[in-house]
């Protein structure tokens with residue numbers, strides 16, 4: 001997800017069957033536990049004698065204090081004067097006022113180490129960005145996604161935005177494994193049939209469906225469940241996250257056939273190491289995929305990629321997973337495709353109107369567990385069963401390890417830029433004005 005969505009390049013006609021496959025597991029992608037390159041980034045040199053009275057550069061730290069990397073933070077806070085606005089000051093009105101008053105001085109960096117806090121001031125749009133002092137050089141933040149900041153405008157102001165996709169990729173790819181499997185094995189049905197009647201009994205006192213739904217799911221789920229092996233996994237977006245998903249499912253344990261679409265085709269060496277076949281358009285990828293996984297950044301204009309038009313191209317009865325951003329999917333169009341059987345199952349970690357979840361999709365997640373107690377009715381349609389949709393609460397990237405990486409990477413990005421080195425994970429360099 002770190003790569004920006006660029007201009008599409010035309011590709012050749014994909015021939016999936018003839019794609020050379022690697023016989024050994026694909027190589028692991030860079031992980032973020034302090035790597036050699038990160039730990040060797042020098043801090044700014046100590047002030048010279050004639051500069052000794054000058055203040056250290058100021059970093060505006062938004063959100064919670066750091067939690068996991070005290071050693072790096074010691075270096076960081078020696079190199080910079082770290083100012084952390086209070087919770088009240090992070091409210092948008094107060095935050096704007098403080099920026100207007102230059103309350104935090106001429107800070108050179110913005111540091112948001114967590115993704116659960118530090119976003120209280122809302123979207124970093126023209127209104128906020130225009131209030132920043134011209135001294136700001138870098139904005140380093142937690143999160144693979146960066147749809148909450150106008151990175152184009154930041155770039156045009158000369159501010160490098162660094163995300164932390166590298167730190168979240170492993171967790172998101174692991175979660176995607178559960179979601180892809182769910183679409184092949186209907187985990188919400190299995191879980192709901194085992195547990196939901198007991199919740200209903202507790203709330204309504206009726207035990208009409210207890211046991212019946214268990215038996216129905218036990219006997220009927222088999223007919224609509226499949227092993228992922230030899231099915232085509234279509235990755236929409238082939239950045240860090242897409243590549244890590246490919247590494248998991250393309251290896252012999254799962255044995256899926258990996259296909260991808262991205263606006264920029266990846267080098268042949270990468271494609272062949274991951275056994276991935278490139279498709280030159282979203283439509284062609286959807287038509288070839290048994291399970292499509294969305295793992296690309298939100299569109300800069302906030303518009304969906306998975307629209308009713310795009311869904312006309314899906315392979316009948318295929319599956320769909322979203323671990324990217326809810327804004328990329330027209331959820332009503334997806335619900336239509338699930339209702340008419342174009343899509344047989346879906347798993348969504350992210351939602352268009354978080355924290356709200358689409359009510360039609362919720363109904364398909366757990367509702368009507370008793371609709372398939374009748375075998376005759378079930379035989380008429382193999383997609384009209386409950387639990388076809390797995391819905392989670394934007395949890396894919398949420399692990400302690402991700403947060404350790406968010407903190408570390410954000411500090412290292414700021415130290416790098418401030419020390420005159422290249423940023424480690426910039427996402428908007430293409431918007432920065434050339435100075436020479």
Ligand SMILES: O=C(O)C(=O)CO
Nearest residue numbers: 143144145168396397
């Ligand atoms: O890091 C992010 O932006 C995520 O949403 C992880 O799921």
